[in-house]
Amino acid sequence: MSQYDVAIIGSGPGGYVAAIRCAQLGMKTAIIEKYSTLGGTCLNVGCIPSKALLDSSHHFEDAVKHFDAHGIEISGEVKVDLEKMIARKQGVVDQTTKGIEFLMDKNKIEVFEGVGSFKDATHINIKKADESTDTIEAKNTIIATGSKPSTLPFIKLDKEKIITSTEALKLKEVPKHLIIIGGGVIGLELGQVYKRLGADVTVVEYMDRIIPTMDGALSKELTKVLKKQKVKFALSHKVKSVERIGDEVIVKADDKKGQEVEFKGDYCLVAVGRRPFTEGLNAEAAGVKIDERGKIEVNDHLQTSASNIYAIGDVIRGAMLAHKAEEEGTLVAEQLAGQKPHIDYNLIPGVVYTWPEVAAVGKTEEELKEAGVAYKSGQFPMRALGRSRASMDLDGFVKILADKETDEVLGVHMIGARCADLIAEAVTAMEFRASAEDISRMSHAHPTFAEAVKEAALAATEDRALHV
Ligand code: FAD
Numbered sequence: 040m041s042q043y044d045v046a047i048i049g050s051g052p053g054g055y056v057a058a059i060r061c062a063q064l065g066m067k068t069a070i071i072e073k074y075s076t077l078g079g080t081c082l083n084v085g086c087i088p089s090k091a092l093l094d095s096s097h098h099f100e101d102a103v104k105h106f107d108a109h110g111i112e113i114s115g116e117v118k119v120d121l122e123k124m125i126a127r128k129q130g131v132v133d134q135t136t137k138g139i140e141f142l143m144d145k146n147k148i149e150v151f152e153g154v155g156s157f158k159d160a161t162h163i164n165i166k167k168a169d170e171s172t173d174t175i176e177a178k179n180t181i182i183a184t185g186s187k188p189s190t191l192p193f194i195k196l197d198k199e200k201i202i203t204s205t206e207a208l209k210l211k212e213v214p215k216h217l218i219i220i221g222g223g224v225i226g227l228e229l230g231q232v233y234k235r236l237g238a239d240v241t242v243v244e245y246m247d248r249i250i251p252t253m254d255g256a257l258s259k260e261l262t263k264v265l266k267k268q269k270v271k272f273a274l275s276h277k278v279k280s281v282e283r284i285g286d287e288v289i290v291k292a293d294d295k296k297g298q299e300v301e302f303k304g305d306y307c308l309v310a311v312g313r314r315p316f317t318e319g320l321n322a323e324a325a326g327v328k329i330d331e332r333g334k335i336e337v338n339d340h341l342q343t344s345a346s347n348i349y350a351i352g353d354v355i356r357g358a359m360l361a362h363k364a365e366e367e368g369t370l371v372a373e374q375l376a377g378q379k380p381h382i383d384y385n386l387i388p389g390v391v392y393t394w395p396e397v398a399a400v401g402k403t404e405e406e407l408k409e410a411g412v413a414y415k416s417g418q419f420p421m422r423a424l425g426r427s428r429a430s431m432d433l434d435g436f437v438k439i440l441a442d443k444e445t446d447e448v449l450g451v452h453m454i455g456a457r458c459a460d461l462i463a464e465a466v467t468a469m470e471f472r473a474s475a476e477d478i479s480r481m482s483h484a485h486p487t488f489a490e491a492v493k494e495a496a497l498a499a500t501e502d503r504a505l506h507v
Contacts, residue, residue, distance in 0.1 A: 040174055040175065040176055041069070041149070041173075041175045041176070042067075042175070042176045042177070043066075043067050043068060043069045043149070043175060043176070043177045043178070044061070044066035044067045044068065044177070044178050044179065044375075045061045045066050045067075045068050045069075045177060045178065045179045045180070045181065045372075045375060046068075046069045046070075046071065046155075046163055046175060046177035046179075046180045046181075047061075047068070047069070047070045047071065047180070047181045047183055048071050048155040048163070048180065048181070048182050048183060048184055048320065049071070049072065049079060049155075049182070049183035049184040049185055049352075049354075050070050050071075050072035050077040050078060050079055050139065050150075050183075051078065051079020051080055051081055051082075051183060051185045051352060051353075051361075051364060052078075052079060052081045052082075052352070052361040052362070052364045052365045052368070053079075053183040053185070053351040053352030053353070053364030053365065053367055053368045054070060054072075054079065054181065054183030054351075054352070054368065055070065055077060055078065055079075055139050055142070055143070055368075056364070056365040056368035056369060057181050057183060057351060057367075057368030057369070057371055057372050058070045058143065058146070058148045058368075059142060059146050059148070060368060060369045060372035060373065061148075061372040061375065061376075062146035062147060062148050063146065063372075064372060064373070064375070064376040065376070066372075066375065066376070068146075068147075068148045068149070069148070069149040069150075069151060069175060069177065070143065070148055070149070070150055070151070071151045071152075071153065071155035071163065071165055072150070072151070072152060073152070073153060073154045073155070073319075074152075075152060076133075076136040077136055077139040077140055077143065077150070078132075078135060078136040078139050079183075079185050080185050080186065080353070081361040081364075082132060082135050082136050082139065083132060083136065084204065084205045084208060085204075085361070086361050087131060087132055087135050088128050088129075088131070088132050088208045089204070089208065089225075089228050089229065089232075089392070090392055091127065091128040091131045091132070092124065092125075092128050092208065092229075092232045093228060093231065093232055093392055093393075093394075095124045095127060095128070096124075096231070096232045096233075096235035096236055097235065097394055099117065099119055099235060099236065100235040102117045103117050105431065108431065109431075119213065119236050119237070121210070121211070121212065121213055121236070122211070125208075125209055125210070128208065129209075151165045151173065151175070152167065152168070153165040153166050153167040153168070153172075153173070154166045154319050155320070156319055156320055156321040156324075157180075157320065157321045157322060157324045157325035157327070158174060158321075158324060159324055159325060160180075160325040160326055160345045160347060160348060161176055161177060161178065161347065162174055162175070162176055162177075163175055163177060163180065178347060179347045179348070179349070179375055180325075180347065180348045180349070181348075181349045181350070181351060181368070181371050182317075182320065182322075182327070182335060182343070182348065182349070182350040182351070182354060183350070183351050183352050183354065183364070183368065184315075184316050184317060184320060184354050185315075185316050185352055185353045185354055185364075186313040186314055186315050186316050186353035186354065186359055187313060187314060187316045188203035188204060188205065188309070188310075188312075188313055188314075189311060189312050189313055189314040190203070190309050190311065191220075191278065191281075191309070191311060193279070193280060193281070194220075194281045194309055195281075196309060197283060200283050200286070200288050200305065200306055200307065201281055201283055201288060201306075201307045201309065202306060202307070202308055202309070203308070203309055203310070204225050204229060204308070204310060207229045207233075207308050208229075210233075210306070213233060213236045213237050213238050214233055214238040214304065214305050214306040215238065215239065215304070215305045216238065216239040216240075216241070216303070216304035216305055216306075217230065217233050217238045217239070217240050217241075217304060217305075217306045217307075217308060218241050218243060218288065218290050218302045218304040218306070218307045218308070219240065219241065219242045219243065219307075219308045219310055220243050220278050220281070220290065220307065220308070220309050220310060220311055221242075221243075221244065221309070221310035221311040221312070222242045222243075222244035222246070222248075222249030222250065222251075222272070222274070223249075223250060223251075223310060223311075223312065224250065224389075224390075224391045225310045226242060226308060226310030227242070227249060227250070227261070227265070227391060227393055228391065228392055228393055229308060229310070230242060230270060230308070231265070231268070231270070231393045231394070234268060234269070234270055239269075239271070239304075240270045240271065241270075241271040241272075241273060241302055241304070242270060242271070242272050242273070243273045243276050243278055243290060243292055243302060244272065244273070244274050244275075244276065245275070245276065245277055245278070246274070246275070247274050247275045247295075248262070248274060249261060249262055249265075249272065249274070250391060250397065252389075253389065253391075253397065253399055253403065253452070254399060254403040254404055254405065254438070254450070254452040255403070255404065255405060256404070256418075256436075256438060256452060257397050257399065257452050257453075257454050260434070260435060260436065260454050261391070261393065261395075261397055261454060264395060264434045264435075264454075265393070273292065273294070273300065273302070275294065275295035276292040276293065276294050276295075276300060277292055277293045278290060278291070278292045279291055279292060279293060281307055281309070286305055287303060287304070287305060288303070288304050288305060288306060288307040289301060289302070289303055290302040290303075290304070290307055313353065313359055314333055315332075315333045315334045315335070315353060315354045315355070316353075316354060317329055317333065317335065317354060322335065325345050325348055326344055326345040327343045327344055327345050327348055327350075328343065328344040334354065334355055334356055335350040335354050335355050336355075337349070337350050337355050337356070340371075340374060341355065341367055341370060341371050341374075349371045351364055351367035351368050351370075351371055352364030352367060352368070355367075357384060357387075358384075358387055358389065360387065360389070362387065362388075363384075363387045366382050366387070367382065370382055383470070385401060385402070386400055386401065386466055386469055386470060387400075388400040388462045388463075388465075388466055390458075390459045390462065392459055394456070395421075395432065395434045395435045395454050395455045395456055395458065396454070396455070396456070396457060396458040396459045397453070397454045397458060398452075398453050398454075398458040398459050398461065398462035399450070399451065399452045399453070399462070400450065400451050400462055400465050400466050400469060401440070401448070401449050401450035401451060401465075401469055402440065402449045402450040403450060403452065404416065404438075404440060404450070404452075406450075407440060407449060407450070412442070412449070413442070413443035413444065414440050414441060414442060414443055414449060415440070415441055415442075415443050415475075415499055416438060416439070416440050416441075416499060417438070417439045417441070417475060417495045417496060417497065417498030417499025417500065417502070417504070418436050418437070418438040418439075418495055418498060419436060419437050419491045419494035419495040419497075419498055419504055419506075419507065420435070420436045420491075420507065421433060421434060421435040421436060421437075421455040421456065421488070421491055422434075423491075423494070423506045423507050424486065424488065424490055424491055424506070425485070425486040426486035426487050426488050426490070427455070427456065427488065429486065430456065432455065432456035432488075434454070434455060435453070435454035435455030435456070435458070436453070436454060436455065436491070436495075437451070437452075437453040437455070437458075437461075437491040437492050437494070437495040438451070438452045438453065438495060439451050439465075439475055439478070439492075439495040439496050439498070439499040440452075440499070441474065441475040441499045441500075445474065446474035446475050446476055446499075446500065447472055447473075447474055448465070448468055448469050448473055448474065448475055448478065448496075448499075451465035451468075451469070451492070451495075453465075453491070453492075455488060455491065456488050457488050458488075461488060461489055461491075461492060464478075464489060464492055465492065474500075475496045475499035475500045476496070476500045477496075478492060478493060478496035479493055479496035479497040479499075479500050479503070481493065490506075494506060494507070
């Protein structure tokens with residue numbers, strides 16, 4: 040029987056990063072993945088394909104709506120070839136997942152294809168597609184089995200017309216009317232893809248605002264911008280049934296007054312969140328406890344109730360984000376090597392890759408109010424930047440929240456062009472516990488969107504923004 044210092048179950052961003060770091064630190068490492076491609080949700084049906092479609096649909100929208108203003112004429116109609124667009128996306132996915140195979144090989148990590156399940160705390164059975172089983176022995180195991188789309192108990196997903204994000208990434212036609220249940224990140228990103236490609240899009244959300252976990256000002260601005268793009272919103276609506284009749288999908292919901300409202304479309308995307316995935320793992324055999332919400336219980340060291348077994352990523356508590364899973368993979372590997380790594384969960388950024396992009400790190404204004412923290416706020420509109428005018432990306436702002444007494448930056452919230460990249464500056468500043476004045480005194484290249492960060496910091500310092 041093959042023996043390993045560490046075995047990792049699941050090859051998403053948590054699992055494969057953990058494997059690389061374990062191998063770098065000299066451990067004999069195995070990774071087990073039930074699918075034939077590595078990379079998990081993120082690379083196969085999550086981050087990467089959704090961004091590929093967002094990019095393609097953005098190009099289309101630019102060609103249809105914005106080229107003219109730039110003095111670019113197109114003779115003839117600009118059309119979408121959805122099949123080709125989806126094929127390009129798949130090409131990007133294939134390249135990326137092949138890249139992980141290369142990295143496993145380069146780091147001499149043994150890859151097993153099959154479903155991993157615990158025989159006991161140090162032995163894992165790997166059931167292969169041909170029904171045969173390998174058993175390996177591992178001193179330590181890292182569970183990185185991720186998550187699956189969740190649904191509402193009364194919804195029957197037929198995966199044709201009533202779909203999850205996985206099917207939405209490979210539709211064969213542009214919906215005429217796409218009804219999206221859930222105004223979170225995944226629903227809004229995919230909604231914008233199909234809106235750009237010509238679908239009518241209605242977002243039905245239970246809460247009174249979209250992206251409800253982010254700062255309220257970001258929800259407000261994103262709603263405003265998406266409404267300008269003709270996305271429809273039904274907020275404070277509790278969906279109570281989803282029915283398919285032939286090619287039509289009917290969604291019924293109660294509005295905030297309790298009145299029934301009916302939405303008719305040809306596709307319904309259920310984007311109400313994701314649930315941790317532990318099916319087939321046989322966690323009990325290893326003494327690994329799973330809580331009532333299906334998450335694997337871990338302590339601050341990400342150790343489960345079995346002392347040689349750790350868990351990371353979407354299958355445990357916290358934000359379901361690829362970069363959070365990666366940090367946790369690194370942390371466990373370094374702990375196993377006797378190091379003392381640390382993750383500051385407050386500084387894991389959150390991003391929505393709509394256009395304009397939305398990005399945030401640290402505390403929201405609502406959280407600071409609730410905690411009774413005295414803070415000040417500086418905000419700067421993107422439209423006041425030369426760079427924004429040059430590219431005609433005028434929507435959005437950067438808002439910096441800083442401690443009223445010490446000026447330490449407590450939260451940065453931004454919406455605008457390229458904010459997904461701009462947020463890295465805020466993370467760096469906050470990691471080094473910068474004050475708003477520190478950021479305001481750093482030179483930012485001109486003309487860039489990043490100047491909005493400096494200007495917001497100036498505004499937060501003593502209301503000293505220069506260009507408003
Ligand atoms: P996963 O990536 O879910 O990987 C788990 C792996 O474990 C899977 O490959 C699964 O097959 C395997 N597995 C499970 N059980 C077993 C078993 N018993 N044996 C063997 N293998 C098993 N996050 C971001 O940060 N940025 C984004 O832009 C972003 N966009 C997203 C867009 C969409 C449409 C979706 C659905 C998600 C998106 N996410 C994004 C979330 C991100 O994909 C997840 O947070 C991330 O993939 C979690 O990584 P993980 O390693 O915990 O698990």
